[in-house]
Amino acid sequence: MNIVHVLLSGGIGSRLWPLSRKQSPKQYLNLFDGQSLFEMTVYRNQKVAEQVIVVGNKDNTHLSHKAMVSCGLPYKNIVEATPRNTAAAIAFAAFSVDPSDILIVTPSDHMIAGEEAYTDAMENGIQKAKDGYIVTFGIRPTRPETGYGYIEYVEDSVKSFREKPNRDTAEDFIEKGNFLWNSGMFCFQASVFLEELKKYEPLVYEKSLIAWESGKDGFLDEKLSLEIPSISVDYAVMERSKKIRVVPTTFEWSDLGSFESLYDYFIDSGYPKDEYGNIVIGTDIFTGFVGMKRTIFVHTKDAFLIVQKEKSQDVKKIYNMLEKHQSKLLD
DSSP, X not given: OXXXXXXXXXXXXXXXXXXXXXXXXXXXXXXXXXXXXXXXHHHHHTTTOSEEEEEEETTTHHHHHHHHHHHTOOOEEEEESSOOHHHHHHHHHHXXXXXXXXXXXXXXXXXXXXXXXXHHHHHHHHXXXXXXXXXXXXXXXXXOOXXXXXXXXXXXXXXXXXXXXXXXXXXXXXXXXXXXXXXXXEEEEHHHHHHHHHHHOHHHHHHHHHXXXXXXXXXXXXXXXXXXXXOOHIIIIITTOSOEEEEEEOSEEEOOOSHHXXXXXXXXXXXXXXXXXXXXXSOOSOOOOSSOXXXXXXXXXXXXXXXEGGGGGGHHHHHHHHHHTTOGGGO
16 A cells, blocks of 8 residues: 555646746746745655656646656656546546555645644545545635635534635634635545545546546547546535545645735745835836735736735636637736
């Protein structure tokens, strides 16, 4: 039985445009003392896992390879010809290992502080996985966040999964005290996950297996992949299986999915700001702010973005508008 770290690297990070692009998604940006979130995730899990599997798409596999070479670690590469969501991505990893192996599945674009607490949480999850459970890791909420899903729990049992709430509902969750942020990190035995996937989403299981068995050197066929229903692991397994357990964690966590969370991380790290909390990302050119507070000015070679911290979720609207017009500014 091996402990295997499965790194999901397919996201784009549209709410961090124009920093994050299709050709350089947020997990590969060296914004954190010369390191990327991808590299930090690899190093963090070295303490608990013996092997690494990277599941990504054909557009970013070269970026993952470059990052893994930088980390100096061997890895198994699974390259999706076309994204089919997380249920299939995790199934590919489970097909590629021994059925008894335990998988720790993480996104590649999250910021985590508290290495010891992280290791303790993973080891707790591994023990539960050895007992035949599918484990999810919940983050103790520090604010009524509307950008995350929530887990309602009692001890280590999950009562329900909740979608991203509105502000009032999020405040209600915080007040009740038995809700955790859904981190999107999991731990389970490969065979247990595949059994549950086959039970609840047999078509995803069947089509994923066909695509996997027809793949060459980890590269999957596009035509066969397109036959796989695009379903998240949450819908496919986590919200339906009777084998789910949750590990409430104590480490600091952010998915850094918006400029608001990136702003908070930078400020906590001593990033320069003016007297009104305005910051500049991407240029050393003097930038003055008049009549603005907590505003983020983002400078890239072909685009500027000016966004108030509290409105950062709306950056997705600009991304969607550019996507509608097939703009090269997304590449």
